[in-house]
Amino acid sequence: MRKPPAAVALAAALAAVLVAAAPSGVAATPAPPNAYLYIGWPNDGQVVSSGKPIRVWFGLRNMGVAPKGVKYPNTGHHHLLIDADTPGPGVEIPNDRNHLHFGTGETETTVELAPGRHTLQLVMGDDQHITFSPPVQSKKITITVK
Numbered sequence: 207m208r209k210p211p212a213a214v215a216l217a218a219a220l221a222a223v224l225v226a227a228a229p230s231g232v233a234a235t236p237a238p239p240n241a242y243l244y245i246g247w248p249n250d251g252q253v254v255s256s257g258k259p260i261r262v263w264f265g266l267r268n269m270g271v272a273p274k275g276v277k278y279p280n281t282g283h284h285h286l287l288i289d290a291d292t293p294g295p296g297v298e299i300p301n302d303r304n305h306l307h308f309g310t311g312e313t314e315t316t317v318e319l320a321p322g323r324h325t326l327q328l329v330m331g332d333d334q335h336i337t338f339s340p341p342v343q344s345k346k347i348t349i350t351v352k
């Protein structure tokens with residue numbers, strides 16, 4: 207098998223870099239003015255008992271909740287990030303055990319976490335699970351499970 211000429215490989219690498227560097231916030235849904243997202247419970251620094259579900263309350267002001275797939279101005283749905291960083295504006299929020307989607311419009315949940323320290327943070331996503339611009343996200347809190 208022949209290797210591609212170095213120039214072709216370089217061009218491909220450069221194209222990959224350009225795609226990765228493209229501004230991601232351009233097409234993001236604009237955030238409603240004064241949107242404010244917060245975790246109502248637990249509190250930052252809270253110590254909770256292991257072995258039982260931890261209730262998490264989602265607080266949101268100046269913005270509405272709509273199920274996933276429903277495009278309506280100034281609405282979105284909640285995402286709870288566990289031990290993860292927010293992805294920034296205009297980015298599709300991953301869907302895995304560290305990024306929980308609440309696509310039917312839930313405003314609270316329960317989670318079970320292993321003993322230790324964990325961070326929790328909320329971020330709103332639009333009808334397509336894409337973060338707003340600017341992002342609507344809560345303060346990241348740390349809790350201890352023991």
Ligand SMILES: [Cu+2]
Nearest residue numbers: 307308331335
């Ligand atoms: Cu979502």
